[in-house]
Amino acid sequence: MPLLHEVDRADAITLLSRLLAVGVDFKLGDQVTRKRLTPSEMRDLLVTDLPEEPAGVDAVVRELVDTVLPMCNNEASPRFLGFGHTGADLAALAGGLLALFAQQNLINQSFAAPSATLTEIAVIRWLRELIGYDNPTVAEVTTVWDVGGVTTYGGTGSNTTAMMLARENIAPGTLHRGVTDATKMHIVVPAGIGHYSVKSALEWIGCGDRIIEVPTTGYRFDLSALEQALRERRGEVMAVVAYAGDSRTHTVENLRAVHDVTRAVDPRIWLHADACWGLMCALTPVLGSKLAGIEDFDSVTVDPHKVMDIPYAMSALLVREAGALRSISSYSDLIMQEDFAFGQVTPFIGTKEWSSAKLWAMMRAHGRPGLADIMRRRLITTRTFTGLVDDHPRLLRLNIPDMTAVVFMYVPADHDPGRPDIDRINDLSKRIHARILEEGRWHFHQFSILDDTGRIRRGATLHPLRFMANNQRITESHMRDALAYVTGLGRELEQR
Ligand SMILES: Cc1ncc(COP(=O)(O)O)c(C=O)c1O
Incomplete structure (x- = not known):
């Protein structure tokens, strides 16, 4: 099996370029999935023994392209309407490709990721600035503890x-x-809309399942219930988690009020905002005010791979006081001090993969006005879809x-709003x-959720x-057809 240096340079480039074309065509495809098999059919096809005979690169590439890829879901398809993790930003794809080849390891800077480490620092500072955290001057950034954040592989890792x-x-x-x-070491979360990562995090870090769920209204904390819970459990709560965009409806919490209520009861409580989705609000002045107060939270999770069209996987945890990260630092002489x-x-x-190269390229390519324009277009699409749902007699929103999520239900013709079945x-x-x-x-997402707005x-x-x-390929006719x-x-x- 040849390594790069063992094959003709032109042949290597031809092979990889062909794959590049396949990848681009895959993303430009219209269908959600080209070929559908059941999980057990796919298992029987793909879970094979390690071959005794080498297949060779060409055969493997053919197999990937002809057999595996057609069964992959294409989130960049304009018919994939449930998420919008398109991974289709051109600059991000370019950054990701370069990072794949560059093979930098950000565990160490000097010999493993000399320049990549510094582009990652730039990205973290941009994200901090977007959500309203102060940054030190560039000259004041002399160690990783001055950066005020880390990148991880997802919102789960950041939370x-x-x-x-x-x-x-x-x-x-x-x-x-x-x-x-x-x-x-209890954590307070809004009932019914929290993401499982917070509960799992508590279990993973040895605190056990110590979640305190507080009732919500309109998919936000009921503030008096929050205050009551914090008073009743004084001394037992280590953190309050608020969602700047919960996983289901993407409703942005009243962050200022949650901050004020929490600090008034117990200023030692850590305030964490999960802004995996809420990062979208920071991209445009039109939505910026929804995040008011987030800058006073102790930490914020953002998930660019969810909302910025960059390929998986890249998230960041940002901390208000940069030095806080010292409390969870690792020391080993295997990591350069x-x-x-x-x-x-x-x-x-x-x-540590150079996953931030994708975001670095994307944010530099668009600049602040480009990011705002992406959101402007997404909000127009949201308004159009909302109007179509609201105008339809059988659909309830x-x-x-x-932001950009519209949660809706089909109701039968004999639906009685007074006595819903x-x-x-x-x-x-x-x-x-x-x-x-x-x-x-087509693809729409589905989940269970409490009716917190009383629509049904x-x-x-x-x-x-x-x-x-989020997917900018979605047109009005896609929405009407869907x-x-x-x-x-x-x-x-x-009828059945
Ligand atoms: C609000 C929220 N937080 C955290 C996560 C976890 O993110 P990831 O899947 O990137 O780990 C999600 C995922 O959907 C989410 O919606």
Whole structure:
């Protein structure tokens, strides 16, 4: 099996260029999935023994292109309406490709990632600036502890890092000593809309499942319930987590109020904002005010791979006080004790891919006005879809979109708003979604959620569909066709 240096340079470039063309065509494709098999059919096709005979690069490439890729979902398809993680930004793809070849390891700077480390620092500073954290001057950045953030492979990693910071804040030295009193390591989250990563983080870092769920209204904390919970559990809470965009409706929390309520009860509590989605608000002055108060939170998670069209995987945890990261630092003589070695400040990660190259390229290519324009276009798409849902007699919208997510449900013709048949509405919605997945022509996301706006029945558990307007290939005719398809399925299925 040849290494790069063992083959003809031109042949290597031809092979890789061909793959580049395949990749571009894949992303430009219209379909969500070209070929659909059941999981067990795919298992039987793909879970094979290690070959005794070498296949050779050409055969492997053919297999990848002809057999595996057609069964991959294309999130950049304008028919993939549930998420919008397109990974289709050209500059980001260029940055990612270069990083793949450059093989930098940001665990150490001097010999493993000399320049990549500094571009990563630039990216973290841009993200900090966008969400309103102060940055020191460039000349004042003399170590990784002056940067005020780390990149991770996802919101889960960033949230877990934040929970470690909260733990060290309430019980300094736990990193070395171990957890001795977990009863003061509870975390307060909004009920029903939290992301599982926070609960998992608590379990992973040895605090156990100590989640305190506080009731919400309109997918935001009920502030008096929050205050009451914090007073009742005084001394037991190490962090309050607020969502600048919850996973389902992407509603942005009233961050200023959550901050003020929490600090008034107990200023030692760590305030963490999960802005995986909320980063979108920071891209445009039109939505910027929704994040008011986030700059006073102790830490913020952002997930550029969700909202900035960059290929997976890249997230960041940003901290208000840059020095806080010292409390979770690792010391080893295998990591250079040098100023800019990110290996010292990034828990759980050893070898550290240059994943930020994608975002660095994307943000530099667009600049501030370009980022705002991306959001301007997404908001127009959101408004159009919202209007189409609202105008349709069989569709009900559950959320007031803060960003680009529209959560909606098909209701049967005999739906009585005074006496909604929740089981029937849910059953219909689940069957619509199952058919959408089975047919693979379109994609909407589905989840369970409490009706917190009272559109159907307050407090009922609903199984709606979700549209996201992030994919800039979505046109009005896609939206009309997709809704015609959903309502057509609804009409067909409600007869059965
Ligand atoms: C609000 C929120 N936080 C955290 C995460 C976890 O992000 P990741 O899947 O990148 O680890 C998600 C994922 O959907 C999310 O919606």
